[in-house]
Amino acid sequence: MALERTFSIIKPDAVAKNAIGAIYNRFESAGLRIVASKMLHLSREKAEGFYAEHKERPFFGALVDFMTSGPVMVQVLEGENAVVKNRQIMGATNPAEADAGTLRSDYAESIDENAVHGSDAPESAAREIAYFFSDEEICPRTR
Numbered sequence: 001m002a003l004e005r006t007f008s009i010i011k012p013d014a015v016a017k018n019a020i021g022a023i024y025n026r027f028e029s030a031g032l033r034i035v036a037s038k039m040l041h042l043s044r045e046k047a048e049g050f051y052a053e054h055k056e057r058p059f060f061g062a063l064v065d066f067m068t069s070g071p072v073m074v075q076v077l078e079g080e081n082a083v084v085k086n087r088q089i090m091g092a093t094n095p096a097e098a099d100a101g102t103l104r105s106d107y108a109e110s111i112d113e114n115a116v117h118g119s120d121a122p123e124s125a126a127r128e129i130a131y132f133f134s135d136e137e138i139c140p141r142t143r
């Protein structure tokens with residue numbers, strides 16, 4: 001399978017837990033390479049745009065409140081089958097249903113504050129990467 005890219009967010013709850021390094025270790029240990037990365041404190045406008053597909057859902061306001069409650073780390077992960085691999089590393093949306101050893105099982109408290117985001121398909125990955133990163137900010141490995 002060809003190299004693939006996916007988009008990832010370490011959400012404010014996991015940043016507040018000082019878990020950035022532990023989560024990056026999970027990505028790298030699974031063979032995903034971090035090819036772009038930065039810390040941001042999202043504006044409401046930026047968070048609302050990111051989650052626009054959910055804007056009619058009852059949890060939308062709480063989701064935007066949470067995502068703007070503190071800094072996040074955003075990153076591009078590259079590797080074989082990166083979209084599915086990252087979703088496997090993350091675990092189910094609701095941490096109560098997440099398999100043991102997944103990021104959400106280990107770091108998330110609830111479905112509302114669930115530690116990480118990962119793109120759900122290659123098409124959404126491309127859109128989400130472009131929403132946060134310019135081409136010059138993405139640095140594929142040269143060795």
Ligand code: RTP
Binds near residue numbers: 054092093112118
């Ligand atoms: P994400 O987009 O953050 O990676 O999460 P996901 O694909 O696993 O879940 P998605 O359906 O895209 O939902 C986005 C975020 O909205 C919150 N949510 N709350 N209370 C609820 O029923 C509910 N459902 C979704 C979660 O924080 C989820 O990560």
Ligand code: MG
Binds near residue numbers: 118120
């Ligand atoms: Mg999603």
